[in-house]
Amino acid sequence: LPVLAVVGRPNVGKSTLVNRIIGRREAVVEDKPGVTRDRVTYEAEWAGRRFKVVDTGGWEQDVLGIDASVAAQAEFAIEAADACLFVVDATVGATDTDEAVVRLLRRAGKPVVLAANKVDGQSGEADAATLWSLGLGEPFPVSSLHGRGTGDLLDEVLRKLPEAPEQRFGSAVGGPRRIALIGRPNVGKSSLLNKVANEDRVVVNELAGTTRDPVDELIELGGVTWKFVDTAGIRKKVHLQSGADYYASLRTAAAIEKAEVAVILIDTTDKISVQDQRIITMAVESGRAIVIAYNKWDELDEERRYYLEREIETEMQQVTWAPRVNVSAKTGRHMEKLVPAIETALAGWETRVPTGRLNAFLGEIVAANPHPIRGGKQPRILFGTQAGTKPPRFVLFASGFLEAGYRRFIERRLREEFGFDGTPIHISVRVRE
Ligand code: GDP
Numbered sequence: 001l002p003v004l005a006v007v008g009r010p011n012v013g014k015s016t017l018v019n020r021i022i023g024r025r026e027a028v029v030e031d032k033p034g035v036t037r038d039r040v041t042y043e044a045e046w047a048g049r050r051f052k053v054v055d056t057g058g059w060e061q062d063v064l065g066i067d068a069s070v071a072a073q074a075e076f077a078i079e080a081a082d083a084c085l086f087v088v089d090a091t092v093g094a095t096d097t098d099e100a101v102v103r104l105l106r107r108a109g110k111p112v113v114l115a116a117n118k119v120d121g122q123s124g125e126a127d128a129a130t131l132w133s134l135g136l137g138e139p140f141p142v143s144s145l146h147g148r149g150t151g152d153l154l155d156e157v158l159r160k161l162p163e164a165p166e167q168r169f170g171s172a173v174g175g176p177r178r179i180a181l182i183g184r185p186n187v188g189k190s191s192l193l194n195k196v197a198n199e200d201r202v203v204v205n206e207l208a209g210t211t212r213d214p215v216d217e218l219i220e221l222g223g224v225t226w227k228f229v230d231t232a233g234i235r236k237k238v239h240l241q242s243g244a245d246y247y248a249s250l251r252t253a254a255a256i257e258k259a260e261v262a263v264i265l266i267d268t269t270d271k272i273s274v275q276d277q278r279i280i281t282m283a284v285e286s287g288r289a290i291v292i293a294y295n296k297w298d299e300l301d302e303e304r305r306y307y308l309e310r311e312i313e314t315e316m317q318q319v320t321w322a323p324r325v326n327v328s329a330k331t332g333r334h335m336e337k338l339v340p341a342i343e344t345a346l347a348g349w350e351t352r353v354p355t356g357r358l359n360a361f362l363g364e365i366v367a368a369n370p371h372p373i374r375g376g377k378q379p380r381i382l383f384g385t386q387a388g389t390k391p392p393r394f395v396l397f398a399s400g401f402l403e404a405g406y407r408r409f410i411e412r413r414l415r416e417e418f419g420f421d422g423t424p425i426h427i428s429v430r431v432r433e
């Protein structure tokens with residue numbers, strides 16, 4: 001989906017406006033700014049079109065211009081977006097901080113829609129008009145509190161958002177596959193990127209059928225050109241006093257959104273943490289192909305290795321199906337295994353099982369392992385079909401409710417039979433009486 005970043009200084013009413021846009025499904029207003037909030041993107045729909053809204057509310061406490069590193073972080077959100085909605089308080093007018101945001105927006109070169117907020121009465125119209133001075137074109141007067149003007153604003157937003165950003169990245173026409181390198185800070189993302197970029201770099205200026213986003217890098221590996229998305233977020237290292245987790249998850253969410261496959265780095269010298277798992281969950285829930293790269297393998301001694309394998313067994317259960325590579329970004333160990341793992345994951349992600357084969361297989365496993373009898377009845381799977389790919393989605397029609405354990409069994413058997421390595425698969429069950 002196309003991504004809209006909502007930016008603006010504190011107290012201009014961003015969160016209220018975000019709530020308006022997403023239809024108040026999420027209560028973001030009560031949140032303390034930034035830092036601890038996990039969710040930073042929301043799905044919205046207007047005039048039949050869906051898009052993602054990234055709430056950059058998190059940087060409001062530190063504020064632009066005061067701390068350069070914070071401003072740099074805000075830039076990531078802007079860079080990762082397809083368009084920006086810049087919110088200004090019309091009752092206050094343009095402040096120095098607003099001007100600083102304008103400079104960020106200019107540098108990013110993304111389409112911008114200017115919202116003049118808090119226009120609740122007639123006089124507000126004139127206040128809104130003064131914001132022409134920001135040089136961003138027409139200010140749209142809105143009252144996010146009362147909803148006034150937000151329809152026109154969203155119409156304009158839709159005009160600025162691309163229809164389907166996927167097309168721009170060229171997957172439909174055989175352009176480079178898109179990889180996101182994700183993982184918590186210091187797992188070695190930038191080291192890995194440098195390793196693959198320095199050794200096998202080809203300078204690709206113009207590749208047929210693609211336009212290049214400046215935050216992405218085209219890198220040739222194993223004779224194939226890949227697009228590493230959102231690398232600006234990896235290369236620009238900034239050290240933050242506060243909000244680091246928030247920005248990291250913002251970047252991660254944006255990168256996953258643009259990618260087809262996520263390479264998730266784990267620092268093997270450190271215990272596998274809740275933060276690692278949260279990142280994995282984001283990738284799985286977004287339905288991306290997944291490869292796990294266990295990094296810093298050069299540092300492992302026998303003892304740590306022993307405990308690491310135990311941790312992998314217990315902490316990595318949600319991605320037991322993901323290809324695994326044990327690498328060192330420092331020494332280059334097993335770098336050559338990365339591409340085959342990525343290719344495996346993408347192949348699984350795109351696998352389509354013909355309906356005939358699927359049903360023959362379902363028939364066999366159901367005959368050999370019928371669902372347990374519940375309340376005197378035995379639910380049966382009547383028919384199945386694969387409704388989609390990327391990731392594979394199955395719909396099973398059954399004569400009764402299928403227990404979670406049985407669904408897991410079906411998933412496991414489907415994986416064994418059809419090889420969905422490296423991809424989440426979705427199974428939904430429809431009950432037919
Ligand atoms: P990022 O925050 O995920 O981009 O992590 P960096 O690439 O900046 O790496 C964090 C630290 O880990 C740096 O000091 C790197 O030199 C170190 N590092 C990264 N990869 C490896 C590796 O494979 N082995 C070892 N020993 N150190 C590594």
